Amino acid sequence: ATYAGDIGLMITQTLSLCGIVQYGMRQIADTFAQLTSVERILQFAELEREGPYESDDNFKPPATWPDRGEITFDHVYLTYSVDTAPVLKDLKIVIESGMK
Incomplete structure (x- = not known):
């Protein structure tokens, strides 16, 4: 005859073993x-x-x-992405010699 206490102990130990295996796998991954x-x-x-x-x-x-x-950059339009409207429009930028 099987006692209910033995079955409860078996279930408890099985769940405990599952937790230990999960902890071990996590430790291996961290390592x-x-x-x-x-x-x-x-x-x-x-x-x-x-x-x-x-x-x-x-x-x-x-x-x-x-x-x-x-x-010289003349008539430059800048956007954040290809499918959006220009954020900066019709810019003219001149960087002359000696500018830093």
């Missing part, structure tokens, strides 16, 4: 995510260093640069 972060850090540490921020004096443009030329 993989953290290991991926560590892998990225190691890859970043192995990157070749960039040159200095400041240019070498031999390669710097003169203080008056640019001393000639200009960039």
Whole structure:
């Protein structure tokens, strides 16, 4: 004969086991995510260093640069996306030499 208490214990233990398995799977997923972060850090540490921020004096443009030329935008319309109305309309922008 099976006792009701034994069946209740079996159900309780089964539900507990399901919770433990879920917790274990979550811990494994978190561990993989953290290991991926560590892998990225190691890859970043192995990157070749960039040159200095400041240019070498031999390669710097003169203080008056640019001393000639200009960039002109004439009748320019700007939108946020292709299917929307222009936000800026019929712009004319001239960037002259020496402007910074």
